[in-house]
Amino acid sequence: MRRVVVRRAEPARLGEGLRAYRLIAGMWIRSTTAYRTSFALTVVGNLLITVLDFVGILLMFSQVDTLGGWTLPEVALLYGLVATAFGLADLLLGSMDALGARIRDGSFDTLLVRPVPVLAQVGADRFALRRLGRITQGTLVLCWALLTVEVSWTAAKVLLVPVAVVSGAVIFGAVFVGGAAFQIVAQDAAEVQNAFTYGGSTLLQYPPTVFGTELVRGVTYMLPLAFVNWVPAAYVLGRPYPLGLPEWAAFAPPLVAAGFAVAAGLVWRAGLRAYRSTGS
Amino acid sequence: MVGSGRLYGTVAVGGFRRYATYRAATAAGVFTNTVFGVILVYTYLALWDERPRLGGYDQAQAVTYAWLGQALYATLAIQGGGAEKELMSRIRTGEIAVDLYRPADLQLWWLAGDLGRSVFQLLGRGVIPFTFGAVFFTMALPRSAATWAAFVVAVALAMVVSFAIRYLAALAMFWLMDDRGINQTVMIAGVFCSGMVLPLNAFPEEIGSVVRALPWAAQLQVPADVLMGETSLWTAYAFQAGWAVALLALGRLLQAAATRRVVVQGG
Numbered sequence: 001m002r003r004v005v006v007r008r009a010e011p012a013r014l015g016e017g018l019r020a021y022r023l024i025a026g027m028w029i030r031s032t033t034a035y036r037t038s039f040a041l042t043v044v045g046n047l048l049i050t051v052l053d054f055v056g057i058l059l060m061f062s063q064v065d066t067l068g069g070w071t072l073p074e075v076a077l078l079y080g081l082v083a084t085a086f087g088l089a090d091l092l093l094g095s096m097d098a099l100g101a102r103i104r105d106g107s108f109d110t111l112l113v114r115p116v117p118v119l120a121q122v123g124a125d126r127f128a129l130r131r132l133g134r135i136t137q138g139t140l141v142l143c144w145a146l147l148t149v150e151v152s153w154t155a156a157k158v159l160l161v162p163v164a165v166v167s168g169a170v171i172f173g174a175v176f177v178g179g180a181a182f183q184i185v186a187q188d189a190a191e192v193q194n195a196f197t198y199g200g201s202t203l204l205q206y207p208p209t210v211f212g213t214e215l216v217r218g219v220t221y222m223l224p225l226a227f228v229n230w231v232p233a234a235y236v237l238g239r240p241y242p243l244g245l246p247e248w249a250a251f252a253p254p255l256v257a258a259g260f261a262v263a264a265g266l267v268w269r270a271g272l273r274a275y276r277s278t279g280s
Numbered sequence: 281m282v283g284s285g286r287l288y289g290t291v292a293v294g295g296f297r298r299y300a301t302y303r304a305a306t307a308a309g310v311f312t313n314t315v316f317g318v319i320l321v322y323t324y325l326a327l328w329d330e331r332p333r334l335g336g337y338d339q340a341q342a343v344t345y346a347w348l349g350q351a352l353y354a355t356l357a358i359q360g361g362g363a364e365k366e367l368m369s370r371i372r373t374g375e376i377a378v379d380l381y382r383p384a385d386l387q388l389w390w391l392a393g394d395l396g397r398s399v400f401q402l403l404g405r406g407v408i409p410f411t412f413g414a415v416f417f418t419m420a421l422p423r424s425a426a427t428w429a430a431f432v433v434a435v436a437l438a439m440v441v442s443f444a445i446r447y448l449a450a451l452a453m454f455w456l457m458d459d460r461g462i463n464q465t466v467m468i469a470g471v472f473c474s475g476m477v478l479p480l481n482a483f484p485e486e487i488g489s490v491v492r493a494l495p496w497a498a499q500l501q502v503p504a505d506v507l508m509g510e511t512s513l514w515t516a517y518a519f520q521a522g523w524a525v526a527l528l529a530l531g532r533l534l535q536a537a538a539t540r541r542v543v544v545q546g547g
Contacts, residue, residue: 038458045464052468056477060323062484064330067323188304195312203319210326215318 017117024124032129039130046133050087054079054141057205068209073149074237075207080142081161081229082204085168086197087135092169093176095126097190097197100183109277119268122180149237157236160250167253168228174257174264175200175223181264181271187278200225208234208242216242224260227253287384288392295363295396299404306404309354313409317350321417327482335482336510340420345479345504347413351406352435355398356442356499358474360466363394364446368462371453380539387531391443398439420508427506430513434503437520441498444527445470451531454538474499495523 033039057079061072070078099122102108111121142161151157179193186192200219208216208230220226220243227249234241235250299306324342328334337345352358367390370376379386413419422428449466453459471477473496480492480501491497498520505511 038460041461042464045461045468048468049464052472052477055472059478059483060327063334063482064327066330068326186304186308188302189308191305191308191312195315199312199315199319202316206319206323206326211319211322215322 013117017120020116021120021124024121025127028124028127029129042130043133046130047137048133050083050134050137053083053202053205054137068207070207070209070239073145074233074239075205076141076145077149077237078207078229078233079205080138080140080145081164081168081233082201083138084135084142085138085165085228086172086201087131087138088165088169089172089176090134090197091128091131093123093173094131095124095128096122096176096180097183097193098126099180100187100190103184103187103275104278106278108275112275118272119177151236151238160232160236163251164229164232164253167257170257170261171224171228171253172197172201174260175225177261177264178267181267184271184275196223204229213243220245224256227256284384288388291389291392292396292399295393296400297396299397299400309405310408313350313353313405314412317347317409317413320346320349321413335479337479337481337508338420340418341508341510342479342482343413343417344419344421344508345500347410347417347419348504348507349476349500350413351410352402352438352500352503353476354401354405355435356438356474357394357398357401357446358442358470358476358499360446360449360463360470362397362446363390363443364450364466365459365463367447367450368453368459371450372457372459386535387447387528390447391440391528394443394446395439398442402435422507422509427509431503431507434506434516434520437517437524438499438503440524441495441520441527444524444531445495447531448527448534451534451538470496470499473497475501479504495527498523 054076057072057075060067061075065071067075099108102111102122102125111118114121142165146161175196176193179196183189183193200223203211203215203219204225208226216226226242230242231245231249232253233239235247241247241249321343324346325339328337328339328342332338334342354361357364367376370379379389382389414421422431446466449462452462456462473491473494475483475491475497480488480497482488483491492501502511502516502520506513506516
């Protein structure tokens with residue numbers, strides 16, 4: 001099938017995409033909140049599932065005072081940063097792991113012929129407000145950590161916290177987009193994407209000192225997850241950086257996030273071009 | 281008797297083959313379990329570094345436990361996702377009426393299908409991550425074939441307990457009509473009480489003594505202890521079989537109550 005591509009100016013396309021995203025997400029919000037009790041229950045359930053995540057860490061700290069040399073408030077800071085950042089990305093783009101299913105049942109083709117950017121359609125697909133549960137839980141842990149951790153606060157450290165959360169959300173968003181592009185090729189591989197998204201956020205809940213150097217190197221240079229929380233948290237806590245990164249690396253997350261997002265966008269376009277319908 | 285044995289055997293083989301069809305998904309699952317295994321192992325190593333002999337395990341045993349958890353995660357559908365999902369959707373749509381008409385026992389039918397699924401997941405998704413762990417980390421594996429055989433029996437019993445728990449959850453659909461709450465409960469209870477987060481013997485004592493007595497302990501903790509020779513075989517089997525019989529019997533009672541009182545949903 002030959003497709004005639006009409007290229008419009010990029011800013012216009014971006015605005016169009018965001019508008020479409022808002023409309024589709026709004027539609028899903030109306031649809032899921034129609035059954036109020038069910039919606040409330042799923043928000044609570046979502047909150048409980050993510051709380052369980054942190055309970056695992058609390059269980060560990062019921063047996064020890066430090067893990068990999070980090071105290072509970074310090075690990076809670078790591079946890080709060082990554083859970084909030086991942087929660088934001090999950091809320092905005094979390095349904096992208098269902099792309100494989102859409103490709104298999106052929107409904108992805110419908111999205112391609114609509115005059116709306118595909119990324120906006122896939123990103124807003126089954127937009128689930130219940131995912132606020134994870135963000136809420138992450139924010140609560142983050143606030144507790146910020147209040148209890150022993151840090152002599154400076155303006156730079158205070159500023160770095162929200163910057164790290166937003167940059168982290170963009171980095172995880174890029175992982176979701178890149179993973180979706182991979183699914184266009186692999187089709188039945190939602191689990192591979194989970195390994196990077198859920199696996200990545202689980203990894204970052206623990207101090208870098210816990211893991212082998214090779215693994216830390218991989219999630220710093222290959223997939224820049226270390227910039228979500230390990231590096232900014234090391235600056236805030238005055239701890240040595242993983243892999244002996246330079247001092248300014250703590251302020252690199254916005255740049256890393258932007259670069260990674262552009263890369264993910266390019267991969268997404270390549271993936272779309274490589275798409276072949278299953279024909280079913 | 282022989283005839284019905286063959287019937288349920290066929291259903292089990294069907295369950296096995298059904299899951300064996302999705303090769304790419306299986307490969308993807310193996311990859312994910314391996315990644316999570318690596319992450320978990322490093323955190324356990326840090327923990328046991330700080331507290332050697334925590335829960336009576338040494339480091340190699342903790343590592344073995346972590347990999348066993350990944351190997352059995354899909355096998356025992358610890359966070360849900362086996363026969364109960366399909367059974368729930370059949371109850372919701374009313375298709376369960378067809379199942380009730382079949383000249384076969386409802387519980388045994390679903391048990392057979394789920395066991396087939398479990399065996400496939402064990403071979404297809406369990407073996408590779410476990411072998412990966414054994415190659416790249418130090419594990420505490422038994423040398424005697426008898427221990428391995430005893431472990432296989434413990435895993436088989438774990439499969440039955442796992443099904444019995446999820447069958448009860450699925451039957452709850454007859455009264456609740458919405459599967460999300462049930463699925464979330466199955467997931468939370470499964471992940472926490474099975475000891476996916478931390479071995480149950482490494483829990484703080486007050487919580488630990490409770491969760492070690494619950495049926496979920498039969499899923500991961502007991503097979504792990506059998507494999508590593510940390511329990512007497514008969515205590516382990518009696519615990520697993522006891523819960524299996526009790527939960528399956530409860531399932532039959534609930535099933536009888538459900539089919540008596542429930543008006544099947546029209547499509």
